[in-house]
Amino acid sequence: EIGLQYGADRLGKRYDAAMQKFRENRLGAFIHWGLYAIPGGEWNGQVYNGAAEWLKSWAKVPAEEWLQLMKQWNPQNFDAKKWAKMAKDMGVKYVKITTKHHEGFCLWPSKFTEYTVTNTPYKKDILGELVKAYNEVGIDVHFYFSVMDWSHPDWRYSIKNQEDEIAFQRFLAFTDNQLKELATRYPTVKDFWFDGTWDESIKKNGWWTAHAERMLKELIPGVTVNSRLRADDYGKRHFDSNGHLMGDYESAYERRLPDPIKDLQVTKWDWEACMTLPENQWGYHKDWSLSYVKNPVEVLERIVHAVSMGGNMVVNFGPQADGDFRTEEKEIAKAIGKWMQKNGECIYACDYAGWEKQDWEYYTHKKNSVYMIVFNRPYSKQLTVKVPKETQIINAVLLNGEKMKVTETARNEYNVGVPKQDFQEPFVIKLEIKSSKTSTNKYQEALT
């Protein structure tokens, strides 16, 4: 291994209570809310089909013009308690909120920039209201924070000369001040999820990324930090030059998931994926007909896929400028919540089962139960289950208690029957398993 000053601070998973809670939460929601919600993807009469929170970039709007939108920031329908109820009813255990996105507009009254809620018609501390409302209903709050800040004159994409170097060090000091502000104003925050850290300027300042993680962990013992913040001594990101994961969990799965057969390496560390409901919209876009919008089962499939491989899933919502949510998002949140109400025990505090994935889809594991989450009903009416050596299935029950037939079909192979009724939605079978040393020799492998 090569010597690193700014590589991974720890090897292997964290097992302290705060990280256990992060891991057992499993299902979260993202909130992307900022000035970009006002134009909603349209600028000077032209609708851009790129991500709405990047409209400033697509329409090439200068920062001072873009930030004029602050004059219109006045979400009259914003009600933090309603947002908290929507999240509670959806069954999410945590919510990640954009404190500041690339545009530089802060949802909290930061003292280190004028571009904050304070200097808008709305005036009030939106972030503070949300932290309070979510925490009151037992939902953990995580902070999304974009290091890249298009509003700040000292931001640099690369460091070309001494002037850039001096400006960027000022920028990093400004960023430190904002992070300290967030950590001290909102001490119940459980996680910092950094974004906007892919540019040359950050990769050349790996020291700062290690410092930022260490500073936050001093200010808030137990807080978690994502791998995307981190660059090591040589600019290597997420995993350091020795291949060790930096931060507390891998955060590279954005709008994509590890393959359940080929990418089993992810089961060795903690990771969290995040996803959009349209193909690629995080902030509010007025026209969702421009791309495919996932239906509730497609969202559930991604949530279960992540948990089946030992990861968390964060489903994104982009509130409207008025502070309410669009109907499509309310409906998806309700549908997910309905399913989670009945089946959540196969998600919360569950992990990778280590069994070979089958076509009917995913396993999750908790204590001495393995859950089968069936997305594809087979015409055979039989669900193939291949168990690891010396593992026996004792019984199989639907979560509503209905017993399912279990038939041993070959060595370490079983058929589990499907329920008579077609629920018209994914269903969950809970297997009780035990390890069995006795291996009968009644099965003869073919000689070929």
Ligand SMILES: Cc1ccc([C@@H]2N[C@@H](C)[C@@H](O)[C@H]2O)cc1
């Ligand atoms: C190329 C690209 C840059 C930034 C992003 C941001 N990360 C997501 C979590 C959103 O915040 C999106 O704006 C997405 C794609």
